[in-house]
Amino acid sequence: MLSLSLIAALILTSAAVALSLRNLIHSALVLIVTWLGVSAFYLWAGAEFVGFAQILLYVGAISMVVLFAVLLTRRSMDEARVQPSSLRRVIAAVLAGGALAGVLAGAVLSTRFLPGAGRPPEINVRQIGLQLMGPHAASLLLVGVLLTVALIGATVIASSFERDDVSSDPDPRARSRGRLPSNSGDSHV
Amino acid sequence: MNPLQICLLISCGLFAIGLTAALARSNSILVLLGIELMLNAANLNFIAFWRFGPSPAPASGVIFVLFSLAIAAAEAAVGLALVIAVYRHQKNIRLKEASRLKG
Numbered sequence: 313m314l315s316l317s318l319i320a321a322l323i324l325t326s327a328a329v330a331l332s333l334r335n336l337i338h339s340a341l342v343l344i345v346t347w348l349g350v351s352a353f354y355l356w357a358g359a360e361f362v363g364f365a366q367i368l369l370y371v372g373a374i375s376m377v378v379l380f381a382v383l384l385t386r387r388s389m390d391e392a393r394v395q396p397s398s399l400r401r402v403i404a405a406v407l408a409g410g411a412l413a414g415v416l417a418g419a420v421l422s423t424r425f426l427p428g429a430g431r432p433p434e435i436n437v438r439q440i441g442l443q444l445m446g447p448h449a450a451s452l453l454l455v456g457v458l459l460t461v462a463l464i465g466a467t468v469i470a471s472s473f474e475r476d477d478v479s480s481d482p483d484p485r486a487r488s489r490g491r492l493p494s495n496s497g498d499s500h501v
Numbered sequence: 502m503n504p505l506q507i508c509l510l511i512s513c514g515l516f517a518i519g520l521t522a523a524l525a526r527s528n529s530i531l532v533l534l535g536i537e538l539m540l541n542a543a544n545l546n547f548i549a550f551w552r553f554g555p556s557p558a559p560a561s562g563v564i565f566v567l568f569s570l571a572i573a574a575a576e577a578a579v580g581l582a583l584v585i586a587v588y589r590h591q592k593n594i595r596l597k598e599a600s601r602l603k604g
Binding site: 313316320323324327328330331332336339340343346347350353354357358359361362365366369370373374377378380381382384385397401402404405406408409410412413416417420421425426427428432433434435439440443444448451455458459462463465466467469470472 | 503504505506507508509510511513514515516517518519520521522524525526527528530531533534535537538541544545548549551552553554555559560562563564566567568570571572573574575576577578579581582583584585586588589593594
């Protein structure tokens with residue numbers, strides 16, 4: 313039970329710190345700690361395969377994708393700092409989150425759960441593979457199709473289709489500044 | 502207190518943190534990260550019920566979490582691609598200014 317409380321403290325504090333930091337790169341790096349805590353919870357609960365899949369997927373892949381997105385969407389070194397949101401919005405969000413947490417915690421605490429098995433269910437990688445290839449084969453194929461479509465779609469969305477007149481302009485910032493007044497229609501003023 | 506209830510309380514706290522971040526922050530990458538945290542909280546619930554609940558099949562929770570992880574990976578890839586596309590059009594990624602659908 314001590315290890316569970318340590319894992320819980322790690323997950324909750326690192327998540328709260330990560331999402332309240334000003335610097336986007338710092339929050340992406342602190343979120344890696346949160347995901348490591350979640351995988352530690354899976355290992356504690358006896359789901360080793362899921363724990364290592366979580367490490368591979370979140371700590372290895374998604375954090376890198378997030379860091380790439382942060383680095384690709386800023387123009388100078390100090391632009392990873394985001395401006396603070398308005399105070400009203402933060403207060404409303406905290407109230408909404410707190411109310412939801414209160415309702416959920418009340419529902420969890422007031423429910424009588426059936427007593428489960430004391431030992432963790434026996435599962436190994438061989439059984440997971442047999443289950444995936446046997447009863448869940450159709451879902452596995454569907455997930456493969458979904459991942460293919462999603463990744464091809466992500467590539468298409470993120471790749472650039474620049475027009476010829478735009479790409480002939482050497483300075484990208486000058487062209488963004490030069491295009492805006494003509495869009496807003498105040499060029500004759 | 503039941504250990505199942507403790508696990509459910511942890512995931513409920515994680516979900517509330519993710520929701521608060523998704524509502525409060527105006528940067529779209531941080532909103533996406535909040536949504537990822539909410540997905541992680543749902544996965545914690547699956548594993549908690551698989552471990553401590555009266556489960557009929559020994560592999561059901563693990564299989565469910567594996568599919569959910571795949572969906573989360575697809576969601577992260579598409580979401581971050583959308584962030585990059587929005588940045589290319591608007592030159593910033595604040596959600597309030599990304600209010601035009603026409604590119």
